[in-house]
Amino acid sequence: MATVAVSVIPYYKPVTMLLIYLPVHIIFMAFMLRFQKSNYVQYANNLNSSTFLMISLAISYMRYKKQIEDFKNRKIIQEKNEELKRVNKELEEANHKLDILSQTDSLTRVFNRFAFDKAIEAEWNRCKRYSMPLSLIIVDVDFFKAYNDNYGHQAGDVCIRRIAEALSSCLERPTDFVARYGGEEFGVLLPGIEKEEAYLLSERMRKKVEELSIPHEHSAASRWVTISMGVNTAFPSLEPSLEGFIRAADMALYKAKEMRNTTVTV
Structure with missing residues (x-):
């Protein structure tokens, strides 16, 4: 018991x-x-x-x-x-x-320069590994300083934000990437995209911004806010460096800015 x-x-x-x-x-x-x-x-x-x-x-x-x-x-x-x-x-x-906030531009809500630098290096290495093309579009707002000087910085912020939205709306693939490159410049990264397709996309972006019909009476290019773009496409496996790839896109943009409201490819 x-x-x-x-x-x-x-x-x-x-x-x-x-x-x-x-x-x-x-x-x-x-x-x-x-x-x-x-x-x-x-x-x-x-x-x-x-x-x-x-x-x-x-x-x-x-x-x-x-x-x-x-x-x-x-x-x-x-x-x-x-x-x-x-x-x-x-x-x-x-x-x-x-982490998202650290990679997001506070004004435009697209990726910032820090995120762009990380992404372009990663995509460069990936495209190099798989022998894929990589396209880069650098976008600049035409006569944006004159816009800020005459309409004010608040209006300039609204303008930049609307342009960022227009650029983003043209992208259809999750791998495509829009970032604020600096000031009134944007970088568009397109892995796996050939030169002709990158050019067509840049033209679609340029027309999309024109369709916003943002008045710019102080622009020598148009009555509306316009953008100029430089496009470069390369196969990283055949290119000597990422820096040279970005520099070529910058040179294309420089040529486009001489004519304004146009796209130049290299």
Whole structure:
């Protein structure tokens, strides 16, 4: 009976089990009076059985308390783990947002120069590895200084933002990339795009900006805000350097700016 008590009581409150086993123990001692004639042996049996029961109850109580403590500790640990998971998830989301913000131009909401530099290096290496073409379009807003000087910097900010939206709307592939290159310049990265297709896309961008019909009475190119673009396409596996690739696109843009509101390819 003591063994049974030790094995079972940890799952119940000791008081509950005492109320169950005490009547059984009393019945046991009553039967001992009937079947055991020796008072000495009867006393010894009663003493032994009672002692074993008390010891088993004491041990079971300690085991019960230990189990309760273990349960509480497991619950605390579980709650802490869930809290830690929640905090880690929030931290990951915050880091992800921070990473996006660190690569986003605050005015135009397209990628910034930092993101552009990382992307063009990665795409250069990827296209070089797979012998793919890489096209770069550098965009400049025509006579933007005159626009700022006459319409104000707030109007200039709105103008730049609308142009960024127009350029982005022309891209159809997730690998294509628009970034604010600096000031009124944008860089458009087109991995896997040949020269002819890059030219057609740049012309679509140029016309899209014209369709915005942003008034620019102080431009020598048009009554509206216009853009000029330099386009360069190369196979990185055959080109000596990324710097030379970007420089060639800059030279094409320089030629386009001499004529204004046009696209020049190299």
